[in-house]
Amino acid sequence: MGYVGQHGVATLRRYKYSGVDHSLVAKYILQPFWARFVNLFPLWFPPNMITLTGFMFLLTSAFLGFFYSPHLDTAPPRWVHLAHGLLLFLYQTFDAVDGKQARRTNSSSPLGELFDHGCDALACAFEALAFGSTAMCGKATFWYWFIAAVPFYCATWEHFFTNTLILPIVNGPTEGLMLIYLCHFFTFFTGAEWWAQDFRKSIPLLNWVPLVPEIPVYGLALFLMIAFAVIPTIASNIHNVYKVVEARKGSMLLALAMLFPFGLLLAGVLVWSYLSPSDIMRNQPHLLIIGTGFAFGFLVGRMILAHLCDEPKGLKTGMCMSLAYFPFAIANALTACLDDGNPLVDEQLVLLMYCLFTAAAMGFSRSPPPYLSLIAMAANSSNSSGEVVSNRTMMTATSGMKGASFASGGSGVLDSTGTTISMTKQIQHFSDLRDQISTILSTDKASTLLSKSIFIISAGGNDAFDFFSQNKSPDSTAIQEFCEALISTYDSHVKTLYNLGARKFAVINVPFLGCCPYLRSQSPTGECMEPLNQLAKRLNGEIWDLFSDLSSEMQGMKYSIASSYELISSLIENPQAAG
Known part of the structure; x- marks a missing residue:
């Protein structure tokens, strides 16, 4: 929405x-x-x-x-x-x-x-x-x-x-x-x-x-x-x-109507608390207040956004979306009257769902939509309303300006990895979206927007896994050739993204692959596949060097690397350290 x-x-x-x-x-x-x-x-x-x-x-x-x-x-x-x-x-x-x-x-x-x-x-x-x-x-x-x-x-x-x-x-x-x-x-x-x-x-x-x-x-x-x-x-x-x-x-009554969603929020919480068989306000104050705080944050955010966008004064019906949970919560509390104080659904679970629902209403559950989904939705909307194809471009670009995902499960840095959408094709999709945004904002404004955007890359793990699947016991020469091919291709992809306007990169490195459950189940002793971990560690070192070199070569490029390898390896090697 x-x-x-x-x-x-x-x-x-x-x-x-x-x-x-x-x-x-x-x-x-x-x-x-x-x-x-x-x-x-x-x-x-x-x-x-x-x-x-x-x-x-x-x-x-x-x-x-x-x-x-x-x-x-x-x-x-x-x-x-x-x-x-x-x-x-x-x-x-x-x-x-x-x-x-x-x-x-x-x-x-x-x-x-x-x-x-x-x-x-x-x-x-x-x-x-x-x-x-x-x-x-x-x-x-x-x-x-x-x-x-x-x-x-x-x-x-x-x-x-x-x-x-x-x-x-x-x-x-x-x-x-x-x-x-x-x-x-x-x-x-x-x-x-x-x-x-x-x-x-x-x-x-x-x-x-x-x-x-x-x-x-x-x-x-x-x-x-x-x-x-x-x-x-x-x-x-x-x-x-x-x-x-x-x-x-103007109308003061219309102005006061904007207070209605907040009044509805307070009324919903108080009625629910009054009917609650487990006295949620006393026994679960954190869940109740956090869930209500999320709903309140949504109401305030919608009003601020309406002010920023100079929307007409009056009640914003979309503000009430975060309040739709209360009828269910109140009805569940009322069921306790029919069963000796036992509600149909445990109220602690209802409170947890309340927090999740209000968080989802705020948008915490949303991630950037897949680019191909934006294309499909724009096409369906255009076909149903009889709009011209150019409006599909506008719809796709408008949605894409808020973020889009070009990822494809199972793909890798190398086009030969997986049978899904390759990284080369993913970058082509981004290039198409960039052109669509440029038609809406102008080339200069599109470049400014992209330069402030964050490009998240998580790649290399599938390539390494695929390499070991095809080479059970690779020698040092094969490993060297694989690493060179992967880093060279990675370098080319990042440079292409940079030339298309990307400036800020968040990189997730190759994970601790050799200890994934599948590989450990294949080992008679349940041990990790150490050669695969060593390859992942080597690739991570070369990826780090690659981005360090590229940031020196390409003006304005910034990057941050998240080490999933270190995170997972530390948990596996010392599980008690995390509690």
Whole structure:
């Protein structure tokens, strides 16, 4: 499914980000620090990699919380709170400097904004889980995700209408995150139990408060943040959107309709949790919040993309796609009423499927489509609609600009390997797609697009396997001739790709072939075929030298080699090292 139409493509070329941060803490304390911190990154370091690295800090933090407090109701070791605080501080810092790196390297783009804010949307879930372990929130952790997600969604909604991301004098990305990591550091000294006991015990100055039932500190903090942060922020967002809609003579009802998918998400989760026979919010908080966080990320991403592409204001029906799982989950919970509290499908499995479904809706399950499938789909669409053949080219090129796979199972570097589509033919298919893209974008723009694309090559293993299948005990001369032929052909293929516009190569080398299950089953002792492993090792050395030489010869060529050989051999030789 495509997300960007022709109007969107044209709009993306003109898009310019606009944002205002009124935070005094950011202006006088953090901005000077961030301005110096960004200089630690070399100019070649991509801004999106800074964003991703910052996001990985939060993933690490959430994993620590899960490992030491699976239900978020037991106290982890105190050093975990310190780690949570440091990791969140690093996330905030990296999230702030990625944009500075983009401006520093003149690489700002709509994609960078979508990736940055998309990661921030997912971060709401993982930081809520980290704080849940620090404060022993248990099932109340969901509501900490709620107080992060609601202002985030409303700010994105406001940005959609005002075209400027407005951060007030006190805001979540600055003061909000700072407050949270200070709470993590504070808990390092007090222990998580401080949050779980009645607030009158934890805060002696409040022990005089009468007529209030026993409330844990995290519950009081939740109430105060909703009352004094979330509600005023939402009111400000609605007011700002109302002013824009009124000025444009638009419909406020249509604007509010864009909040409907998020409301539906919250309603679906709460109804499911209420009916759940296994109390999923208490017993499976990580799965519930991660799955909901993925669905939230999809909603935010679709709204950001609609803004980037200047789509019409109003409800985006495609945003509801990630919510289609709830009827099944709720119906399954209801079946427990018919069978003494036992649902038709175990709820832990339902939660796992929920996470997978929402991840798939976000696109995590998608890989580049096969090129020949793009050709077939374009041909079928053209035939059914009566369009001219030139439109097939447009459809194929438009899809191919998002990525395509030219691989063929069983093929190799040498055309003689396998009986499928040879690598030479695969490169010809790429050349055809390149020509089709050039007819849409122009030759220069197509060259720019391809120079920024990553070309993944995984080849050589089938060639080596085929060579040994035909030569049971090859002598050194035969091995030498085979290696020379393969490397020479590999060299030719890479140069052809370079001449067609490829500049960035990700190479997966020849794997640890001699220890594959089939060959070990053929050995009376179950041992690996060591000569084949030695050939793979030799080829990998020559492939490394080949790309090193080519990168010196060909201007602008960059490459990275992933050693599948080392990965697999280390697991086989020392399996206990991986746990």
